[in-house]
Amino acid sequence: VPLLLKATIAGIPERDKVAEDAARARFDRLTKPTGSLGRLEPLASALAGMCGRPRPRLARKVVVVCAADHGVAGAGVSAYPQAVTAQMLANFLRGGAAINVLARQVGAEVRVVDLGVLGGALEALGEIPHKIALGTRDLSREPAMTREQAERALEAGIALAERADVIATGDMGIGNTTAGAAVVAAMTGRPADQVVGNGTGIDADARARKLAAIEAGLARGVDAHDPVGVLASVGGFEIGALAGLVLGAAARRIPVVLDGLASGAAALLACALAPRARDYCIAGHVSAEPGHRVTLEQLGLEPLLDLGLRLGEGTGAALALPLLDSACRLLDEMATFDEAQVSDR
Amino acid sequence: VPLLLKATIAGIPERDKVAEDAARARFDRLTKPTGSLGRLEPLASALAGMCGRPRPRLARKVVVVCAADHGVAGAGVSAYPQAVTAQMLANFLRGGAAINVLARQVGAEVRVVDLGVLGGALEALGEIPHKIALGTRDLSREPAMTREQAERALEAGIALAERADVIATGDMGIGNTTAGAAVVAAMTGRPADQVVGNGTGIDADARARKLAAIEAGLARGVDAHDPVGVLASVGGFEIGALAGLVLGAAARRIPVVLDGLASGAAALLACALAPRARDYCIAGHVSAEPGHRVTLEQLGLEPLLDLGLRLGEGTGAALALPLLDSACRLLDEMATFDEAQVSDR
Numbered sequence: 001v002p003l004l005l006k007a008t009i010a011g012i013p014e015r016d017k018v019a020e021d022a023a024r025a026r027f028d029r030l031t032k033p034t035g036s037l038g039r040l041e042p043l044a045s046a047l048a049g050m051c052g053r054p055r056p057r058l059a060r061k062v063v064v065v066c067a068a069d070h071g072v073a074g075a076g077v078s079a080y081p082q083a084v085t086a087q088m089l090a091n092f093l094r095g096g097a098a099i100n101v102l103a104r105q106v107g108a109e110v111r112v113v114d115l116g117v118l119g120g121a122l123e124a125l126g127e128i129p130h131k132i133a134l135g136t137r138d139l140s141r142e143p144a145m146t147r148e149q150a151e152r153a154l155e156a157g158i159a160l161a162e163r164a165d166v167i168a169t170g171d172m173g174i175g176n177t178t179a180g181a182a183v184v185a186a187m188t189g190r191p192a193d194q195v196v197g198n199g200t201g202i203d204a205d206a207r208a209r210k211l212a213a214i215e216a217g218l219a220r221g222v223d224a225h226d227p228v229g230v231l232a233s234v235g236g237f238e239i240g241a242l243a244g245l246v247l248g249a250a251a252r253r254i255p256v257v258l259d260g261l262a263s264g265a266a267a268l269l270a271c272a273l274a275p276r277a278r279d280y281c282i283a284g285h286v287s288a289e290p291g292h293r294v295t296l297e298q299l300g301l302e303p304l305l306d307l308g309l310r311l312g313e314g315t316g317a318a319l320a321l322p323l324l325d326s327a328c329r330l331l332d333e334m335a336t337f338d339e340a341q342v343s344d345r
Numbered sequence: 346v347p348l349l350l351k352a353t354i355a356g357i358p359e360r361d362k363v364a365e366d367a368a369r370a371r372f373d374r375l376t377k378p379t380g381s382l383g384r385l386e387p388l389a390s391a392l393a394g395m396c397g398r399p400r401p402r403l404a405r406k407v408v409v410v411c412a413a414d415h416g417v418a419g420a421g422v423s424a425y426p427q428a429v430t431a432q433m434l435a436n437f438l439r440g441g442a443a444i445n446v447l448a449r450q451v452g453a454e455v456r457v458v459d460l461g462v463l464g465g466a467l468e469a470l471g472e473i474p475h476k477i478a479l480g481t482r483d484l485s486r487e488p489a490m491t492r493e494q495a496e497r498a499l500e501a502g503i504a505l506a507e508r509a510d511v512i513a514t515g516d517m518g519i520g521n522t523t524a525g526a527a528v529v530a531a532m533t534g535r536p537a538d539q540v541v542g543n544g545t546g547i548d549a550d551a552r553a554r555k556l557a558a559i560e561a562g563l564a565r566g567v568d569a570h571d572p573v574g575v576l577a578s579v580g581g582f583e584i585g586a587l588a589g590l591v592l593g594a595a596a597r598r599i600p601v602v603l604d605g606l607a608s609g610a611a612a613l614l615a616c617a618l619a620p621r622a623r624d625y626c627i628a629g630h631v632s633a634e635p636g637h638r639v640t641l642e643q644l645g646l647e648p649l650l651d652l653g654l655r656l657g658e659g660t661g662a663a664l665a666l667p668l669l670d671s672a673c674r675l676l677d678e679m680a681t682f683d684e685a686q687v688s689d690r
Contacts, residue, residue: 031436032443033424033545037660038633038653079378079690087687091376096680098377105667105674200378201690288383306651307668308383315382322450322667323652329450335441342432345424345546 001228004155005244009274011251015049022054023047023331030334031342037330039304043282044327050255050280051165055332058255061108061321062164063099063314064245065092066157068116068237069135070175071144072217077178077210079200082135085174086119092172092313099170099313106321108168110314113160115153115237117173130156132237139179140213143220143233150232150240157244157266158251166255168284168321169245170314171238171262177289182214182234183265184291186222187272188298195291197261199310227272235265242266247273250280257324259317260287260309264295271299282324285309285316346573349500350589354619356596360394367399368392368676375679376687382675384649388627389672395600395625396510400677403600406453406666407509408444408659409590410437411502413461413582414480415520416489417562422523422555424545427480430519431464437517437658444515444658451666453513455659458505460498460582462518475501477582484524484579485558488565495577495585502589503596511600513629513666514590515659516583516607522634527559527579528610529636531567532617533643540636542606544655572617580610587611592618595625602669604662605632605654609640616644627669630654630661 001009023045028034035041047056067089073082091097092112095104103110116132132152136144145153161167173179177199184195192214198207217234224230231240243266249256250270258267258281271278283296285305296303304320337344346354368390373379380386392401412434418427436442437457440449448455461477477497481489490498506512518524522544529540537559543552562579569575576585588611594601595615603612603626616623628641630650641648649665682689 030443031433031441032656036545036654036656037443038655040652040654081688084688087685088376091680091685091687094680094685096376096685098375098382098675098679101674101678102671104678105671200381304652307385307649309381309385310383311377311381319668319671323664326447326450326664329446330443333446333449334443335436335439340432340436340439340441342436343426343429 002151002155004158005151008158008247008251012274012276015279016052019052019054020045020049026331029336031337031340040327040330044331047255047328050253052253056328057332058166058324058328060165061106063103063108063110063168063170063318064160065099065110065112065170065172065314066238066241067114067172069118070173070179070236071136071138072140072178072213073175074138075140075209075213076206077213078174079202080174082118082174085172086117088172089117097313098311098315099318102315102318106318108318108321115156115241136236139182139217139234144235145232147228147232150228153237153240154244157241158248160245161248161252161254164254166257166324167249168257168314168317169242169259169263171242171312173236173238176236176238176262178210178213179234179236179239180261180265181291182217183230183239184268184295185214185218186230186234187224187268188294190294192218195294197289197291227269231269238262239266243269246270246277246281250277255282256280257282257284257317257320259284259314260312261289261292262312264292267299268295284320287316347496347500349503350496353503353592353596357619357621360624361397364397364399365390365394371676374681376682376685385672385675389676392600392669392673395598397598401673402677403511403669403673405510406451408448408453408455408513408515408663409505410444410455410457410515410517410659411583411586412459412517414463415518415524415581416481416483417485417523417558418520419483420485420554420558421551422558423519424547425519427463427519430517431462433517434462442658443656443660444663447660447663451663453663453666460501460586481581484527484562488578489580490577492573492577495573498582498585499589502586503593505590506593506597506599509599511602511669512594513602513659513662514587514604514608516587516657518581518583521581521607523555523558524579524581524584525606525610526636527562528575528584529613529640530559530563531575531579532569532613533639535639537563540639542634542636572614576614583607584611588614591615591622595622600627601625602627602629602662602665604629604659605657606634606637607657609637612644613640629665632661
């Protein structure tokens with residue numbers, strides 16, 4: 001294990017119990033029945049524990065969209081041509097994609113990171129050069145990447161966890177629900193058929209090819225106790241970077257709001273490398289992909305939203321950010337019974 | 346039936362199918378897989394149909410908090426003393442309550458309306474004089490109000506549906522989950538035991554008193570085909586006003602985001618008076634009150650959020666407002682495949 005990865009894993013602190021308890025205690029003094037804000041109360045308390053502040057505020061919001069291409073796209077597993085990955089990156093940089101709209105609404109910055117998109121024109125436009133290779137190899141035929149590339153993807157993600165009070169994870173990569181589902185199957189032990197979905201909207205034939213591709217990849221043998229090996233064999237560069245992002249954020253006490261399948265697969269890898277990373281993860285939503293629900297169950301995370309999204313890009317995470325803000329603002333701004341001279345029960 | 350109520354019911358238009366279809370068609374040209382925004386797509390299309398605009402924006406957001414006291418509070422059905430209704434109104438007007446915090450976050454105005462709060466000091470502070478009486482009578486012993494008072498409450502609510510692109514409903518009134526559950530039982534035919542909950546957090550003894558109070562009220566006989574009679578017998582002034590608010594908003598093509606049990610009971614009354622009003626209702630959330638889930642099933646509304654809230658005030662509706670904004674902004678601001686030069690499938 002390379003040095004930065006090792007140090008990051010070792011450096012993830014426990015949540016701050018003092019701040020968390022202080023938040024909980026304050027909620028009980030606010031002008032509302034005890035517990036009546038439902039899940040927003042433990043959400044705000046958890047954020048207090050993550051940030052180490054009894055009344056946290058999440059001013060700097062960043063959506064980190066990790067993008068890469070996938071060799072397995074050549075196996076006919078997607079409804080869209082592979083060129084769409086690069087085209088959508090250009091769309092992100094011009095502000096026309098769904099994630100741009102949602103980020104503008106909630107006042108979040110979108111950082112687009114090219115971990116391995118085919119074609120080179122985007123380096124000029126993209127902000128951070130993190131390209132590992134021009135797409136992975138076809139995971140149905142051979143390992144998607146080398147172990148060294150997997151480690152580089154993880155370390156690239158660690159470096160991205162900065163300048164933020166909260167990070168939302170996002171992904172782009174034609175073919176990446178195939179890689180994502182393969183990682184989920186490998187890390188949970190579920191049969192591929194239970195975690196494979198229709199991605200961007202494929203037909204039954206394409207789904208059969210997708211399932212066969214995943215099963216072929218898994219047939220090389222995967223070991224859930226070796227997350228870096230799983231990533232190298234059946235993962236993707238953006239999935240690796242997202243796993244690193246989760247680790248880096250946890251090490252820096254930054255809450256991470258997870259998006260859909262790719263982010264969930266990444267969180268499974270991160271939490272296998274460092275179980276304590278889970279304490280910094282919030283499930284923004286549960287997507288329409290069957291593998292995502294399985295992932296959240298394995299992580300023990302309850303999603304904030306369930307709106308049937310299956311877009312990626314960080315959209316489901318960005319949609320949940322106002323709920324985090326609400327939880328923090330309620331904790332911070334509501335009057336206490338004493339202040340408002342309201343009779344307690 | 347008095348004139349304003351009759352005219353309002355007759356004046357509720359169908360949703361604008363042309364605007365709704367235009368919204369749906371536009372979603373299919375935006376840079377995302379078809380249908381991948383899940384429930385946000387039909388939500389935005391429905392809003393287009395309600396507003397009669399193919400790309401609606403919800404600039405003026407208003408939370409209308411209707412407040413009143415309940416004679417049944419004297420039967421020991423709440424965890425809080427009745428004085429809390431008036432104290433919380435003062436808290437609303439000073440900006441210290443949960444609904445104030447959430448409204449500030451989403452840029453909504455809070456309008457507090459006193460339909461029948463005990464005590465008179467608030468008239469000086471409150472903005473709109475709509476007081477019908479100093480609380481209802483005890484619904485467990487006699488009808489909560491006269492039929493004329495019920496009609497006045499409905500008409501007061503109709504008048505409140507103005508100066509807004511979207512309205513969130515809110516309520517305050519110690520004892521009003523008793524009245525709300527009684528209305529739900531009357532309008533759905535469910536046994537009281539299936540719709541009664543723990544309100545602000547009552548113990549088993551208080552719950553038994555609450556159930557007995559509701560059953561005593563219902564035993565006088567209620568007819569779901571006479572919603573005004575149900576309101577008069579077992580409802581509350583704020584529930585009547587909220588029902589009128591739903592009718593008035595529908596007549597003016599203003600989408601209504603419903604909060605919890607009191608708002609849901611009001612929507613049941615409104616939709617019994619004018620079934621088309623349902624086309625303008627959005628369920629912001631489902632609360633922890635068992636009667637609320639029953640209500641949404643009866644209305645055929647799927648809640649946007651399920652966070653275990655049981656506070657009222659409009660909090661669950663206000664929390665959903667950013668999702669409505671997101672749906673409208675995505676429809677309006679995303680690039681099309683042509684504009685972004687992204688390959689369609």
